[in-house]
Amino acid sequence: MLDTVALYFNEQFRVWVVSVLFALGLAASPAQAVIEIEITQGGENAIPIAIVPFGWSGSGSPPEDIAAIVTADLQRSGNFAALNRDDLVANPVSGDVPRFANWRLSGADFLLIGGMRPEGSGYVVEFQLFDVLQQALLSGFSFQVTDQTLRSAAHQISDEVYEEILGIPGAFNTQIAFVSVSGKVGERTYKLQLADADGENPQAMLTSPRPILSPAWAPDGIRIAYVSFENRTQSAIYIQNRQLGSRIKVISREGINGAPSWSPDGKRLAITLSYEGSPDIYVVQIESGTLRRITDSAAIDTEPVWADDNTIIFTSDRSGGPQLYEVSARGGRAERITFEGKYNASATVSPDGSSVAFVHGAGSGFQIGVIDRPTGLFQTLTQGTLDDSPSFSPNGQMIIFATEKNGRGTLGALSLDGSVSQSLTLDDGGSVREPAWSPYSQ
Amino acid sequence: MKKISFVAVLVTSTLISACGSLPQRGGDDASAQDVIPLSNDSAVVRPVTIDGVQDFENIDPNSIAGKAPADRVIYFDYDQAELRAEFLDIVAQHGRFLAQNPAGRVRLEGHTDERGTREYNIALGEARAKTIARMLQLQGVNAVQTRTVSYGEELPVDDAHNNDAWAKNRRVNIIYETAVQN
Structure with a gap:
């Protein structure tokens, strides 16, 4: 699970600082990884993107916070600055038509929305990536996944966003x-x-x-x-x-x-x-x-x-x-x-x-x-x-x-x-x- | 506002190739072309565990290993494989002992401090071990009595990251081999 994600502007150093702290790992893994990520760069170079929590049509809470995984991936690349979740102007899910004017006002150049639903013994995850300024759909897929492949699907979404926007293949779904x-x-x-x-x-x-x-x-x-x-x-x-x-x-x-x-x-x-x-x-x-x-x-x-x-x-x-x-x-x-x-x-x-x-x-x-x-x-x-x-x-x-x-x-x-x-x-x-x-x- | 259609879902060649060689688990359920079955088989790991290795040997005091000179560690300067003058005497003692005990066998384990790259340090540790082997042979020790192995920086005696620890770690251990080795 994602413990904390914080994005704040450090006035002293004039940089955006993103702190992402995970305490993650499968129960079967004797060693759990703790990742501390510190990103330093001129904020003007990072592409602002709104990543909305994915919709979930199953019962209880979703098995994985796909949007949080994608957010962490993209932040880690240094090429993207995700809007703080609390600052999102709306929470559209897969299939909704975004109100682009509002997203533009909130400072997002790109918008990622998605959804997840139970299907069979697994789930279907889908997403759409929009260019806010062009008001255009850039990409969208559905994935059929299991509990074991959910994170991999999230990383493939990160790869797709990265490549669609930057023109370079992503390396998030690697080891x-x-x-x-x-x-x-x-x-x-x-x-x-x-x-x-x-x-x-x-x-x-x-x-x-x-x-x-x-x-x-x-x-x-x-x-x-x-x-x-x-x-x-x-x-x-x-x-x-x-x-x-x-x-x-x-x-x-x-x-x-x-x-x-x-x-x-x-x-x-x-x-x-x-x-x-x-x-x-x-x-x-x-x-x-x-x-x-x-x-x-x-x-x-x-x-x-x-x-x-x-x-x-x-x-x-x-x-x-x-x-x-x-x-x-x-x-x-x-x-x-x-x-x-x-x-x-x-x-x-x-x-x-x-x-x-x-x-x-x-x-x-x-x-x-x-x-x-x-x-x-x-x-x-x-x-x-x-x-x-x-x-x-x-x-x-x-x-x-x-x-x-x-x-x-x-x-x-x-x-x-x-x-x-x-x-x-x-x-x-x-x-x-x-x-x-x-x-x-x- | 521009009208957006969600009906056609794009599948790029990148994603197809990323999944192409994987077993399509659950693929039969994929009714629509736009649903990508995602297998995580590439992430499967079948672990291997090595155990049953014995590092410490009981040395019989009456054996060659038990009677050999007690000082068995030679220290080196940073990034150097040359013998320091102060250790000439210790190496000479081992040389005389091994020459007098041709059945004696030593393993010379070369070590370095943590500075520099790991594989280069393996090579540096070997150069140190070979320095000692050469010195012993100059004392009349038969080449078959010595063998060298380098652990580079992998087996420090002191884990600290300072000059004192580094000085202790730059060493050759002279190990008298006993009957049981693995």
């Missing part, structure tokens, strides 16, 4: 993988968890008394590769099918078995191995296990990611400290691509390939930096001291990353345009780290 750690030193529990993109419904897909790291989504959104230290004396790279609970051990050689990254075709992993000496980049064919060595330096080469089918970006300290390099996926000469700051590592590539985000250290801790690949333009996106593990949303508009807050690992997210930042903390007292944003489900 985040992350690693959580709880318990004292020596008595730790590590979990590889999946949660909805709004932090809802966290579920552990792997629980282990030993470290888990480097989760990586396959392009199919079903399999996840990761590194496990369940054998204390030798790490291993696994691929686990989240739905079947089945997993395969891809490789476990002497030394490092790390940093898996899926090729765009989902058939290969770029990985780090050190069984032949210093850590180098390899590509392993998942089906056959065939290995190809991509780099061969005496330095540390690690953290490979695919920029496209034929190109791998990785971290190397061959110049003295860690910097990012680019190399053909068939091997060959590597070319350095980062030059600002003495520490640049853990690259991630935006879905369209145009941006590379990474961990940047220039003396005062570690922040998330990004370079625009066509121009090479560099900028620092965060202000933390221990920021790590950046990952792009599948629409390329946001980056989620690991950060530290009050001595605990939390997740932060920000929009690339700098208009929004937010943080996600687990309420079981544990730390969270290594977020990986899912691809769109196929």
